Amino acid sequence: MSNILSIQSITKFYGPIRALHEVSFDVPSGSVFGVLGPNGSGKTTLLGIIMDVLRASSGTYSWFGESPSERQRQKIGTLLETPNFYHYLSGEKNLQIAAAIKGRGKDDIGRVLEIVKLTERKDSRFSTYSLGMKQRLAIASCLLGNPSVLVFDEPTNGLDPVGIAYTRELIRELAKEGKTILLASHLLDEVEKVCTHVAILQKGQLLMAGDVNIVLTNEDFIELGVEAESQEKLRSALSGLLGIRQLKEVNGHVQLFFDNGSIMDLAEINRHCFDQGVVLNHLQLRKKSLESKFMELTN
């Protein structure tokens, strides 16, 4: 799989503040690549640099294996931060300007307005649009000319639950068509639901990058509970088990984490505890949430 975008050692300073530090990763062709990180982690700065609206302090990037140029940006549909349109013009006229800059005709405007369900409001001024409509118009602008690469920065910002679900479905549909999508978000479930690859940023540093199933592995664990007076007995009984990596007490329950995800059978644990004279009143296999995993990575 060839790379659509290759980022090499990008660093960005805002005065004394280091917003990005030596960030490098590749975006494979046909992937839905999530750039994940808490607010202020440098996601938008990174996208701003690769779209030439921000200057990197050092480092380079290439699109389609070539040095960056405006011709390449014409082939990419980009929604960066907020929808940027002329407030006094209608949605349709704004799209006409975007299409002209991208070097495309007006033919596609009707189609993209239909996709984002703005056909009825195409003649209304942009300033009269709701936040969600503005966001949808920005997505429509990205889709002009059916580009093979899309860059979305927080695409569900300002959308209602229906709009969020619709946008996610749209991204999935676009991915199915084989488009490469670069998606920046701080919403983990958004990334989990649509991305094939992910890069995690924190305070401008790249923590991890790669296949989403590897980077954001869901770790299973077992939760056990006993009467309060048997807590100590339970702990000593569990200490004899093999393959336990970590044992934590949370809200009166004991959580068991195993090495390399090789989790024990629940019946086996129950039998082991019973043999040791401990009667469990709570035994459950649980999945570590993506949020916990993300917190673990970013803390």
Place this chain on the structure above:
Amino acid sequence: MLSALKIEWMKVKNYRTFWILLGITLVSIPGINYMMYNIMDNKFPKGKNGRNPIFGSPFAFPDVWNTVTWNASLLFIIPALLIITLTTNEFSFKTHRQNVIDGWSRQLFIGVKLVEILLFSILCTLIIVLTALGFGLIANKLGPGVTIEQGSRMAFFYFVEMVSYSMIALLLSILIRRSGLTIGVFFIYMLAEQIFVLFLRNSYHMKWVDYMPEEVTDMLLPFPYAKTLFQNNAAEWNQHIPVYLAISALYLFLYCLITSRRFVKVDL
């Protein structure tokens, strides 16, 4: 560049403020001259030759070129307002970023603004030419040895001054980005330079103040009224014109350079 200009046209053709400011600019050129013509025609007594002994006939050929351009130059703030509004709108709406994201180079974005200023200045200069011809033909028949085009180089000087003021407006818009603040700074700078020049010229007889950015282009269009009182050094002014033009060109080059470098180099 032609396609970029078409896109610029798409941006403004449905913008009411653009049409209002453009209309005011274009109407104000004959408007202020009509007002001054009426004052000259009605308020001051005329001698036997039909001329006021002090003010002369400022709207007759060849002086009409100087008079019309100088009067119009009093209103440079209006076209400057238009330039500032159109440029700072891009920053307010963040469309300067979007244009680059969508596929314009930064150089093209700023280049097309510079071309717009040239086209706008050419349009205003055409109105100047028509206005001067109109008032000149109304005011008198051509005297002996006087031709219509005599003194018409003032229209070119007006063009230079118009480009210069517009470029200062564009430069300030790119540097400041906010419309209200840019208009305020533009006003204050224009006023401050005038006061500075008058003070140093009158109090200390410093000649170099003639070459300040605003003043050097102002020098191209001398005060057209009561020339017998105020223009006793016409020959010297004539000799200095190439210097004024050369320094104006140098300033224009600097404005272009700073404006382009600023937009190309910084974060948008």
